[in-house]
Amino acid sequence: MESSIADSGLHTDITAQISTxxxxxxxxxxxxxxxxxxxxxxxxxxxxxxxFVDADREIEEAAGCSVADIFRLYGEDAxxxxxxxxxxxxxxxxQVVLATGGGAxxxxxxxxxxxxxxxxVWLRADLEVLLQRTAGRPHRPLLNSGNPRRILADxxxxxxxxxxxxxxxxxxxxxxxxxxxxxxxxALADAFDENGKLKS
Numbered sequence: 001m002e003s004s005i006a007d008s009g010l011h012t013d014i015t016a017q018i019s020t021x022x023x024x025x026x027x028x029x030x031x032x033x034x035x036x037x038x039x040x041x042x043x044x045x046x047x048x049x050x051x052f053v054d055a056d057r058e059i060e061e062a063a064g065c066s067v068a069d070i071f072r073l074y075g076e077d078a079x080x081x082x083x084x085x086x087x088x089x090x091x092x093x094x095q096v097v098l099a100t101g102g103g104a105x106x107x108x109x110x111x112x113x114x115x116x117x118x119x120x121v122w123l124r125a126d127l128e129v130l131l132q133r134t135a136g137r138p139h140r141p142l143l144n145s146g147n148p149r150r151i152l153a154d155x156x157x158x159x160x161x162x163x164x165x166x167x168x169x170x171x172x173x174x175x176x177x178x179x180x181x182x183x184x185x186x187a188l189a190d191a192f193d194e195n196g197k198l199k200s
Contacts, residue, residue, distance in 0.1 A: 014189045015048055021192030026091055026118040028098045030105040030166055032155055034133035035123040036180065037099040040172075043181040045097035055100045058086045067101070076103075084110045091117040102155070106162050115165070119191075119198070121184060122166035127153055129172065167191065167198055 027044070029037040038054050045052035056067050059082055063070055070079045083104055090098055091113055098118070105111050105120070114120050125133075130152050163169075168191045170184050193199050 014185050017189040020196040024095050026096045026098055028114050028118040028120045030100055031123040033102045034130040035125045040180055041097050041099040051096045053096045053098050080107050088113055106159055120166040121168045122163040123172050125172040
């Protein structure tokens with residue numbers, strides 16, 4: 001792993017601590033669109049030598065069309081139903097690192113599944129970071145129906161109190177991808193006590 005963690009010799013200790021804490025459970029990233037769930041999730045998965053899965057891609061494969069098309073043709077409720085089924089299937093399977101869509105953790109039953117069957121990490125980012133990262137991305141159906149700043153601000157107000165129920169919270173800023181990945185790994189390792197249990 002090309003990172004400060006590897007350079008400092010802490011790589012083995014940190015990944016071993018995380019592996020013990022996960023205890024064969026999957027690691028699930030939650031948060032708003034643009035927070036970096038797929039990008040950082042993929043990098044963390046590589047570090048932990050685990051498969052990476054993007055829930056939205058799995059949903060698209062199951063449905064045979066894009067997330068945007070599912071929203072347009074069938075509505076958000078139908079999408080959330082399919083999302084819940086896909087996440088339930090994935091969490092019943094082999095251990096993975098899973099990036100979820102922004103609304104997955106908001107749905108009560110899906111959130112319950114994630115909290116019961118995995119370790120969850122909320123990638124928290126402020127409005128300006130999210131705006132910058134989602135600008136000009138037409139595949140974000142929730143941002144296609146009005147002013148993106150207003151929509152994201154409303155989503156932050158509504159969803160951040162729910163995301164706060166995740167097992168681990170990591171604040172994303174303007175750091176590089178490598179530094180963000182390293183920060184997530186350290187936060188994950190620190191989340192477990194000496195017995196491998198999540199600290200309260």
